[in-house]
Amino acid sequence: MTTRIQKRNRRKILDAALDVFSAQGFRGATLDQIAAVAGLSKPNLLYYFDSKEAIHRALLEGLLEVWLAPLRAMNPAGDPRAEIMAYVRRKLQMSRDYPRESRLFANEVLQGAPRLEDAIAGDLKALVDDKAAVIRGWVAAGKLAPVDAYHLIFSIWALTQHYADFDAQIRMIRGARDPMDGAEAFVETLFERVLRG
Amino acid sequence: MTTRIQKRNRRKILDAALDVFSAQGFRGATLDQIAAVAGLSKPNLLYYFDSKEAIHRALLEGLLEVWLAPLRAMNPAGDPRAEIMAYVRRKLQMSRDYPRESRLFANEVLQGAPRLEDAIAGDLKALVDDKAAVIRGWVAAGKLAPVDAYHLIFSIWALTQHYADFDAQIRMIRGARDPMDGAEAFVETLFERVLRG
DNA sequence: AACAGACCTGACCAACCAGTCAAGTTTAAA
DNA sequence: TTTAAACTTGACTGGTTGGTCAGGTCTGTT
DSSP states (O other), X not given: OOOHHHHHHHHHHHHHHHHHHHHHHHHHOOHHHHHHHHTSOHHHHHHHSSSHHHHHHHHHHHHHXXXXXXXXXXXXXXXXXXHHHHHHHHHHHHHHHOHHHHHHHHHHHHTTOTTTHHHIIIIIHHHHHHHHHHHHHHHHTTSSXXXXXXXXXXXXXXXXXXXXXXXXXXXXXXXXXXXXXXXXXXXXXXXXXXXXX | OOOHHHXXXXXHHHHHHHHHHHHHHHHHOOHHHHHHHHTSOHHHHHHHSSSHHHHHHHHHHHHHHHHHHHHHTOOTTXXXXXXXXXXXXXXXXXXXXXXXXXXXXHHHHHTTOTTTHHHIIXXXXXXXXXXXXXXXXXXXXXXXXXXXXXXXXXXXXXXXXXXXXXXXXXXXXXXXXXXXXXXXXXXXXXXXXXXXX
């Protein structure tokens, strides 16, 4: 049974942890920082979660489904180009709406994904293999320009997540402008040309 | 005056530091780890470098020029499409040859580029602004399909560096295969289609 | 109001980590 | 071979950090 207070505080902790972990990485983040952002004391954090690891694990677990949802939504029965473009658009929207989540994953993967190995080698790989097969099917049926399915997926990840993950760099280069200004149009045009063949 | 031993040990330290910093980030790396990889004692590291910061700074300084070289080599007097494709190829080659360097930068930028602010807002921005102007010139002269210069450059970075930075993820999904197998062909085809208009 | 359980915290601890230092060993030039 | 400078290190220090705990306060139920 979870109380009203538990719900509120767990949410506060996870939100603060997302702030700090995504900006500093697991090792760089401290419980004191997370506690300060959450507006709670450090021992109180550890009243709700067993350890720093446990907070991080809870974050990743909660996020994984959200993160995979856009790819999962790709419909094998739909129009190939429309389905892929819809996926691209959903991913771009996620970079805009959830940059912290993107950076949390990026930090993790960049450092060898020690805490995501099971999820990536399991669920994620299965999903990608599945959707890659769908794309290969579309190509084989002549409904799509010939394209390597895995690299197509990787390139969608690379382009969409770049805007969230390298936000600091883009800001410094583009100045005050919204870092994603024009990004959607560019990326969509790019993939349209790729899929047109 | 630098002795033979100084030269060898500084090189050993920087190579070990590149290993450790690129895999763990600045905060995650410890001098003990770097010392162990370098095969030297921790006090000995600090005999050659003033601090952990100083090692990191030396790495970044040494790398920046190498990192910017491919873009710098883009020749305004050359053939637009050939110049851009040559840049793409050089960047891909760097992802393959220097993945640790790519991850070192990625770690840094991901965490807000605190130690690279000057370099990014200075040299890098100036170079990108310059080359973006060149690309806009090519477009204006009708020598290149209309394309946003900044986003074109960002997309080249995103796609090429993704293979180095997210290597762990790609390995887990693609298994034993070389993570970059087919990447060159895919990325080159992609940009050829983008530039063809 | 009284009670039980949930919630919260100051003070503390052990491990870790960057950096110091005094005292050694090695190197190379004379 | 001598010698001075260059190099190396075990032992240490002070600060940080994840985590504990005893004892407190708050909350909701009867």
